[in-house]
Amino acid sequence: MIASFSEERFPLRVAFGTTGGPERRTDIVRLSTGYENRNQRTRHSWRRYDAGSGVRSVEDLAAVLHFFEARRGRMTGFRFRDPFDFSSAAGGAAPTAFDQPLGTGDGETTTFTLQKQYGQGADAYRRPIRKPVPGSVRIGVAGAAQGDGFAVDATTGTVTFATPPAAGTVLTAGFEFDVPVRFDMDHLSVNVAAFEAGDIPTIPLVEVRP
Structure with missing residues (x-):
């Protein structure tokens, strides 16, 4: 097949x-x-x-x-x-853990989808990223880059945390991606x-x- x-x-x-x-x-x-x-x-x-x-x-x-x-x-x-x-970074620069919003913790949710934002504020367009380049994803939690505690599915663009991020925690991400x-x-x-x-x-x- x-x-x-x-x-x-x-x-x-x-x-x-x-x-x-x-x-x-x-x-x-x-x-x-x-x-x-x-x-x-x-x-x-x-x-x-x-x-x-x-x-x-x-x-x-x-x-x-x-x-x-x-x-x-x-x-x-x-x-x-x-x-x-x-790239999640402007001008095709190397990704950092703080390039794009990933979501906000609620103390229960563990899975988030990568996205890239175009524009600012309420009019911004948030594009789902389904095909990140394996090994390129960087994750930030409350302004600190994370080396572990999460897994990335490069075939779907989902990020799964081992422990639900606390309520109100700002999550960010950086990555390269394919279309x-x-x-x-x-x-x-x-x-x-x-x-x-x-x-x-x-x-x-x-x-x-x-």
Whole structure:
């Protein structure tokens, strides 16, 4: 049986040169008064990429072809490193235990989900992080970095504390992360002669909810 998601990462050297980013869908109705009603269809954005722009050599093409076949085209999702947004720290800096809010202890809850915040205050968007890079997660409790006392599930983005954090305790986290995506095509058209003449293939990827 073919898995619906693979924890293998898309070739990193190709990912660094891709184009793409977040997408949202907003319904806009213009009223007769000139004002607009705007409604967002989904709570969370999703991302689209074109990995074709990251292909720089015939070797890159071969690596993508191999990866495409292993994933059975659109069948199986996989990890992808967004070259623009892969760290909890600003500007892609190394993560610290205090980069992002994780939650607030209530004396009972032990499991929290990693998230990355965009913006400030009530208007901030909090993006769930489901695919942290194994070994990259740092945890802070009440302003102190923790070396143990918690476990991270790198396949779901959940952090489980051995002991429930006390009520009112501020929890923070830092991490690197991948985006869960799949190929958005079942046909990979490769032409080596055209590539050498400057024709870069289109390799669309779309974010999924694993």
